[in-house]
Amino acid sequence: MKRSHGSGSIQQRGENSWRLRYYVGDARHETTFRGTKKEAETKLRSLLSDADKGVHVAPGKTTLNTWAAEWIALKAAERQHKTVARYEDLLKKHVLPVLGERPLQKIEAIEIKKLYASGMTDLAPRTRHHVATVLKACLHAAVDLKLLQTNPAAIKKPVAADSDVGQALEQDKIVALVEGFRNSTLFDLVFVMSFTGMRRGEALALRWSDFDPEAKTLRIEQALEYTKKYGLRFKEPKSARGKRTINLDDGLVDQLIVMRKLALRVVAGIPDGENVDLSLVRIPTDWLIFPAPDGDMNAPRHPDSVTKQFVNRAEKILGFSIRLHDLRVSHGTWLLDQGVPVHVVAKRLGHDPSVLLRVYAKRTQKGDEAAADTIGQLTRALSKGPK
Structure with a gap:
């Protein structure tokens, strides 16, 4: 359904700083954009297009600290307590000290890549993998609730080393x-x-x-x-x-x-x-x-x-x-x-x-050796080599 409140407006606030105002239904929104006027116009058109498609995300100043706390509270109602406590611990120790004060909607994929590349180098590979998995789930939930339009953590995660999973004794x-x-x-x-x-x-x-x-x-x-x-x-x-x-x-x-x-x-x-x-x-x-x-x-x-x-x-x-x-x-x-x-x-x-x-x-x-032996019984029968 098309909007009925015009096409929005752009107001300059400073050098390369613009206030964008627009409506989604009866709700008025405004956000600050930094860049050229042409880029600001492109951003406004994108916001209006999202509104028309029903995928608009209202501008917000919620920080990752605030959202992480809300997400943990939501997860506590549906998951085992120990699992949720582990999620909370991983975020508090390894993510929030770096990104916690960042507004949720301003976090970019490059920041998360840097966190994985340099902020967790002292962690075991599997722990790094777990941190990435939890952060991705946390931000994905924000997308589902229309607090974010896209998930900046939807990038390649650190690999969990096999050796961290456990060892098998004979x-x-x-x-x-x-x-x-x-x-x-x-x-x-x-x-x-x-x-x-x-x-x-x-x-x-x-x-x-x-x-x-x-x-x-x-x-x-x-x-x-x-x-x-x-x-x-x-x-x-x-x-x-x-x-x-x-x-x-x-x-x-x-x-x-x-x-x-x-x-x-x-x-x-x-x-x-x-x-x-x-x-x-x-x-x-x-x-x-x-x-x-x-x-x-x-x-x-x-x-x-x-x-x-x-x-x-x-x-x-x-x-x-x-x-x-x-x-x-x-x-x-x-x-x-x-x-x-x-x-x-x-x-x-x-x-x-x-x-x-x-x-x-x-x-x-x-198991692999046994499989090779079994296959060998068949291939020997078919092989043209020495018997």
Whole structure:
């Protein structure tokens, strides 16, 4: 629909400075433009054309600081608290100190390129990639709400280095690592995480009601997370795929049964070593499989404390330079190496199959070697070379 309030006006304010006034419907707008008069006229025509097309963005002085705070508040209503806290932390640490005071509508792509090129050189490649992803999403939301016409962060993002995603240990190394935690308070947790591939928060949220020894399964219904704002809290898994049931091998089942018997003794108040029938004892439904070591069976362990203990023992005592999350990477990679179908591995890990292929599959060498051997059987039969 055409406008009914003329073609707008241009008023000179100073040398190469112009005030542009125009209407969109019944609303009058004005903005300052710096450049030649001809350029100002071109800008006015562009604004009027946008108004006619219904894509006009009203001039505003909102800074990136202000919009980032509003965006974080909006995201908090729709995403997991820990995820949103991570978004906020990345913006506050790496973007807002440089661009926070800039008016949202004046930020240009070249400024963001400079930020990536020189303002984040001390960050790990994957962190730089995450910063760029969050900033792009933040500004894209501003475009959706017509606070911006185009997204200046819609440029090539810093590449996330594969090495930052995690490392995959061979299974003999994983076995040695798990054995190295025997007689420590983390042994059972490391054992289960290593051979199920579950996330730290998923493992720490497991309750005895999630374990079915007859069906040989563990059900994942929740995850534990910690944020500065909310402290420790149980939540839905990271994604819809996170809710799943994991099939267990006999070794895992046996280990969990041993752990459950210890929990049953606690319920019944029976000390270790005393031979009694525990078949009639029932564990409270809210008791955790991996509770805090203070004796309160429904009090969760702090995730950060678990990670710190794991890394300290793995590095200082066992000589492994590894993250707790690498147990998950190792498990997924090993399953792929064994020829387990991608969709099966993805379901077990609660992963998107495409993410699994992008992140895990590129770490497998045995799978590629096996593929080469299989293809070789065919090509040898067809080859004209020496048999």
